Amino acid sequence: MLNITLAQINPTIGDLEGNLALHLDAARRARHDGADLVVFPELSLTGYYPCDLLDDEDFRQRLALSMERLLAATREVASLYWVVGAPTRHPGPGKPYRNSLLVIRDGEVLLDYHKQLLPTYNVFDERRHFEPGPDVARVLRIGRTQVGFMICEDGWNDEGKDYAVNPFQRLADAAPDLIVSINASPSNVGKREQRHAVFRAACWRHRLPLVFVNQVGGHDQLVYDGASFAIEPEPGVVFEAKRFETDVVTLRFETDRGLFAARDGGPLPAPGGGLDTMAFYRKQIVLGLRDYVRRCGFDRVVVGASGGIDSALTLALAVEALGADKVAAVTMPSRFSSVGSVADSQALCDRLGVALDVCPVEDIVRQIGDTMAGSTLALRPSGLALENLQARVRGTVLMTLSNARGHLLLTTGNKSEIAVGYCTLYGDTNGGLGLIGDLYKTEVFALCRHLNESAGRAVIPAAILDKPPSAELAPDQRDTDSLPPYEVLDEVLKVLIEGDRLGQEERAAAEAAVAALREGDEGQALIARIKGMIARNEYKRRQSPPIVRLRSRAFGSGRQLPIAARHY
Incomplete structure (x- = not known):
């Protein structure tokens, strides 16, 4: 014995x-x-x-x-x-x-x-x-x-x-x-x-x-x-x-x-059963954040609250990992922000017990535009430059708060957006750790619903869950203006990024969806477009914060590709 x-x-x-x-x-x-x-x-x-x-x-x-x-x-x-x-x-x-x-x-x-x-x-x-x-x-x-x-x-x-x-x-x-x-x-x-x-x-x-x-x-x-x-x-x-x-x-x-x-x-004692996928994601993220904060010497974290689903999920997971008293939230409306961006953020923070600060960025954005226009640059940002300027101003506000108060800034990008570069370098990519960067957008919705179901109440308000995803950087902007529906995009991304590393059922579903797209010229063009977006945005991922790894192939050390290359 x-x-x-x-x-x-x-x-x-x-x-x-x-x-x-x-x-x-x-x-x-x-x-x-x-x-x-x-x-x-x-x-x-x-x-x-x-x-x-x-x-x-x-x-x-x-x-x-x-x-x-x-x-x-x-x-x-x-x-x-x-x-x-x-x-x-x-x-x-x-x-x-x-x-x-x-x-x-x-x-x-x-x-x-x-x-x-x-x-x-x-x-x-x-x-x-x-x-x-x-x-x-x-x-x-x-x-x-x-x-x-x-x-x-x-x-x-x-x-x-x-x-x-x-x-x-x-x-x-x-x-x-x-x-x-x-x-x-x-x-x-x-x-x-x-x-x-x-x-x-x-x-x-x-x-x-x-x-x-x-x-x-x-x-x-x-x-x-x-x-x-x-x-x-x-x-x-x-x-x-x-x-x-x-x-x-x-x-x-x-x-x-x-x-x-x-x-x-x-x-x-009989070995316990496995966790369902959403419960697994939740535990993995919570432990990953808790140890990252402890080991890096931070006391509190801060999240930019947009009123959207990504920042809502990030806030909810941060509260579960650290407690509401260790989490700060800031909403930064601009002239393109919907009424719900502030109201929904406030409703979420009230339910989580997190204090929400409001810092409008419209004046800062306008002052930068005026300064640039009045300089020898003679340039007033518009279009994409103006959209990204707003995101970078928000990122600057959050990093300034992080420096001033010693909070760790959590970035809120999901895997779908990170994959195709639907994010602003030095803006919403700012931060020290990403909690949901290995979750596809459809999984972000699923994990939010899981949190609500397990709590027996709407921790994440229905108004956030039900609204169409938007960066709110231009009038009436929707993610689908630039991207295919996430239900389509995510299946293509799974095949292109993870491939045979997917679980059997998930792989079969993703490959079936991609095979259906390949049957038509429009679908083939969409796959080629997505593949090009992934490749062109490697430079953004290389400069982004680490993310908590959830899947067998995550962006970061487990996926190494050159930036200056032509392979699409």
Whole structure:
């Protein structure tokens, strides 16, 4: 029998002292629970992924000192095996570090294992700093149990489709009683189910039980959902830790039978079901914002309230993450603003408990126009220039408020608008973080309806939900003046941006919609136009704030395209 504590912690990248404190606290809880072994996530000491901090000499020295303190901490919590993820020096030619798993007990490193499969796709770039480990299995006897170890990506290639090396097979050949996998597996819609499917198939194939320990928390664009789990070969997932929360829980592994039980030997609680898509988006955004604000040292956030649905959803999610007292809203009407832009913003803020400030921008816009016209430029902005001037004035007001009061400005663009450049650089793209930048416009509406339904009341007023989308930068302006209906646009965008990364049902629906468009000349021209808009606006996305990643391919580090190119 082996008692195992799954330490699903929320480390902060680079905060070596704080992360070590999290380890020590979890280890003490593990000892209190009678654990033999405590398992932490991948790169738990530094947080995943430290990126070019590993090139900084001061950070390298701090890392070396933290490793010494880690060894001392294992002596403090005596007789407990610690499984820790940390960068370790690579002694030979190649990259300077390895992504390592260390088994430590009483100040002594009993086993080290170095990650073999280093992902360089989507949001990952581990080969930048890490050298792959050797093609060997690492197994350690703890009590009467032979425990084998692996790190994250090493367990994803059991079908041999992505790499020439299969660490899972190599480990299975060593015949452990149990596999321990440490992970930093970022969350996106469908990822939890994908993890279960991949590891369940491998465990069934090799007839091996496994514990999968994942980190939790938001780091810039990425959010980690935790959801650590235990698998038995026949039933599959028999235990799942909390999602989107820190969780330190101890399981009993009955070595002779290869089965898991609760710490007291009783049955495990049944694993919970998955979240529906809107509930998932909500939790991912809330955790992403909460950790971003905390880790960046902000106390409050500010949102420009236009009376439209994007800013309404951003405000509602910010209040859920931080509380109404930590959220400020500003509405900035111009002469093109509808009556409802202020009234609807006020109704929304009243329901959310957020104070709304009003700062009209018409005089500022007019003064800039007068100044430019009276200068040697002899130019009075009109048309698109005037529309964008209004957006930039609003962005300037919000950034000035951010500077003066120390608030983090949240940008409010959605994925549909960001994709085709229906936004103003240095205007509505200003800010430090975008909450809904990975939501298509149709999903923005769906998430608003979800918030209202789950609250049992209209948190977001019907007037906002029902009004036609508009930037309100020109008389009677509507988004459909420049764009196809979002119900059409979003399906095309899904195919062009995400393609085979979409879930099966969503992909089938999007491809069917695009196929229908391709049947006519007008539809083909529309697809070509959208493709060109995506390509031409890469420069805007490159200069925009990070967004909370929700889907398998989001704008940002997971989608890298050149700006100065011709490919449409």
